[in-house]
Amino acid sequence: MTAVATPDRSPRATARAWNVAGLIVTAIIALLWLVPLLWAVDTALKPEGETTKIPVTWWSDNLGFEAFRKVFTESDLVRWFLNSTVVAAGVTVLVLVTASMAAYGFARTEFRGRKVLLAVVVAGIMVPPQVLVVPLFREMLGLGLVDTYWAMILPQVAAPAMVFILKKFFDGLPRELEEAARVDGASPWRLYWQIVLPLSRPVLAAVGIFTFIFTWNNFFWPFLAVSDPDLMTIPVGLATVQSSYGLRYAQIMASAVLGGLPLLVAYVFFQRDIIRSVAHTGLSGT
Amino acid sequence: MATITTQAPAAVPVTEARPALWRRVPTGVLFTLPFLLFYAAFLIWPTISAFGLSFFNESLTGTRGELVGLRNWTEMLGDAAMWSALGNTLYFTVLSTPPLVLLGLVMALLTNRVMPLRWLWRLSFFMPFLLPASVMSLIWLWLYQPGFGLLNGALTSLGISEVGWLSDPSLAMISVVIATLWWTVGFNFLLYLAALQQIPEQLYEAASIDGAGWWQRLWSITLPMLGRTTGLVIVLQLLASLRLFDQAYLIYQGSGGPAFSARPVLEYVYDTAFTSFRFGYASAISSFFFVLIVVVSVTQLKLFPSRREDER
The missing domain is CATH 1.10.3720.10 (MetI-like)
Known part of the structure; x- marks a missing residue:
């Protein structure tokens, strides 16, 4: 049965299998690429005392915007x-x-x-x-x-x-x-x-x-x-943030997130133009 | 038409007998002049000046030091710290270029197909490229922390012992490579994606009729059609990797990493100029490095002559 089934698989079924496999691989890489950013946001939302907990955990009962508020008022x-x-x-x-x-x-x-x-x-x-x-x-x-x-x-x-x-x-x-x-x-x-x-x-x-x-x-x-x-x-x-905030990691990550935000927001709005311009200038430059 | 051949002195009105100076300058010169001024002041002159300074015993004061001839250059050739920094830069280049090119290609091949949530995948791959070096470095510095860092936390939860990402001299540069891969692979990804979209669809249709599978189409159509782009991506990546400074400086906060194992040559130039205040010596090193980069660039022009026709 199994020996007969393999050659019997239609090209369409093979293509389907490839597509699913491709999607899974893509999702795994994308997740790996998102984790550092998500972790930075997660840290920024934690209260200062809970950022250096061992074992490492994503959850805290006290998530909030305290660190962001401090960065805005103090930096x-x-x-x-x-x-x-x-x-x-x-x-x-x-x-x-x-x-x-x-x-x-x-x-x-x-x-x-x-x-x-x-x-x-x-x-x-x-x-x-x-x-x-x-x-x-x-x-x-x-x-x-x-x-x-x-x-x-x-x-x-x-x-x-x-x-x-x-x-x-x-x-x-x-x-x-x-x-x-x-x-x-x-x-x-x-x-x-x-x-x-x-x-x-x-x-x-x-x-x-x-x-x-x-x-x-x-x-x-x-x-x-x-x-x-x-x-x-x-x-x-x-x-200068790393040295001036010392070990206040929530505030450090809040500054990092806020510092990266302007271009990321611009990207959401001008995605097509940005992709086209980077590809265009990159391909014809140098 | 024939009237032009005799160049008859035109009947010039008296008022314009002596045109203003700027009118006698060819228009093309006026068009190019503003850029050329910037170019001369902030690119040509510094380039020449760097070579010039390298023969002087110049310090920060701005007054020209004494002429020391080739002494900076001979000192540099015997400077173990310079060679080790240069070695670090080359090590980074060799380690970072292959994954940055290959992964960029893989990401583009994966997301160029029809699939759900394509915008999300593209966003995740490209987003880090839009972050400033300082943001990227703060995030990775945090990920690499011992104990409560996410990476070491993940390792210990898997029962593997912790890794000294930032403290082990043999790992220090690899940590920079990993962070850089995450940060800039999106650029190569975009270049490949743009190139993939330029491959004519008919090629694939013809191949499908001939019964070629996905794998065969990849090897016989896609990859050969991407040859020129791959050459370009490799060259751009090599040049970008050789210019390593920002992320290495920021992740190790200017310390050069454990035992200077992650100090690239440009950071050594920076240290020499702005910590030891030896402008002349720093100029010798950067000029030397500049020559090296030009050699790489010229070699690529020889290796990929197809690009030359574009530059006419």
């Missing part, structure tokens, strides 16, 4: 959030303006040295910003910008990969519309502003979202550029 989290917003928004706007202009210049205009400059910009994609921190810090000292928003914003605007991505997109746009407008006497600035940019909304959104996420989460450079607690961004501020 600078709101301040850090505002700083992160200023820095990430500033960098994103400057990147969108400068990179799209440069990409248009490289894609649609002719001038002496264009090819060389483009090669220099593309080569810059290889430079890891982390190896530049020492000279960059020295430069900021020299400019008197240490401990300002500018110190965090300006260096992050030099993003050659974004110029490259935008240039590639502009290269792919049909030139007919611009030619027609040019015949009508439109200047290159109008072509850029009224024709090329409106046609490039998807790629501009991708570059903008990607830049915003990376700036928002950037740690190393803002950590060096700023030591004034009033100017710290979320990643930098949270780095």
Whole structure:
């Protein structure tokens, strides 16, 4: 009976079995990936005295929002959030303006040295910003910008990969519309502003979202550029939490959860755009 | 059309005889200038300056130290701490790249099929990538705690003895690898997912008609079609892993881990520059590391020449 049954199984039954197996494996990995976050939330909801219980337990009779309340009233989290917003928004706007202009210049205009400059910009994609921190810090000292928003914003605007991505997109746009407008006497600035940019909304959104996420989460450079607690961004501020809260784990986890929340909330609302932009910039960048 | 060939001096109105300076600059230069200024000030100049500084005995004060020639470089070549930090970075890269690429691929293959709750699976895989390094480090520092940490709690409840995730020098970097896998695999997952969705459906239909099963389609269509993406993901991952700093620094709170076993080379640069205040020496190390990264990048261009046509 069993020997006969095996070859008898229809392809559809096999496919069903594969689907169920795939679903189970997926669910197990997803659960493993969610557990650290759930544990952080769970810890944050416990009263301070129960976080270090042995044996480890998920349940407590006294779950509540005490730790979150303390973090909100006692820490600078709101301040850090505002700083992160200023820095990430500033960098994103400057990147969108400068990179799209440069990409248009490289894609649609002719001038002496264009090819060389483009090669220099593309080569810059290889430079890891982390190896530049020492000279960059020295430069900021020299400019008197240490401990300002500018110190965090300006260096992050030099993003050659974004110029490259935008240039590639502009290269792919049909030139007919611009030619027609040019015949009508439109200047290159109008072509850029009224024709090329409106046609490039998807790629501009991708570059903008990607830049915003990376700036928002950037740690190393803002950590060096700023030591004034009033100017710290979320990643930098949270780095000080472990030492300032000592063993108050519920509050530490509450800060961690709150610190990660803004982008997670944004993700829920802009899931499709974020996925598309990360995939797009990731695949065409570097 | 033919009129242009003779370049007749146009009848220029007197008022425009001397156009403003910015009008004589080619438009393309004006378009590229704002970016190029940022680029020159915050990327080109620091790169050159790092190499320059490496020949000076420079400290934090900002005044240029004395020229010491190659002394920083020779000191570095004999610096055991530098080599061990570089070794840590390479160890991390070798350990982290294969699982980050493979698991990203597996996650994408699993969730690219029609299945219930697909949004939930994608959300769980990708969500950690959106967390700042500090959040991720606080969470893992907490998970790795002895006794009341979740991981050791799970081990003891299974009857296995506890593991010194953060205190055992032979495990210190592996703990960083595990945390990093959790944190950033979602990025590779997304890249693979995007690539999978670009494989034409007809290929699979044709294969189904030929009676190819799921496994056969995977090996004869999916994986070959993902070849170029895999090359790209590996390169991006190698470069990202070599840049290890944030999570190692944060998980061990700047200590470098037990016996400096989890101090990557970029953290050594940081320590040298901002704890010992030796800017010149730190510049020598970062320049050396920079050369290494360029070598890796150039090698990948040679290994994956198909990408070159894109860069025209």
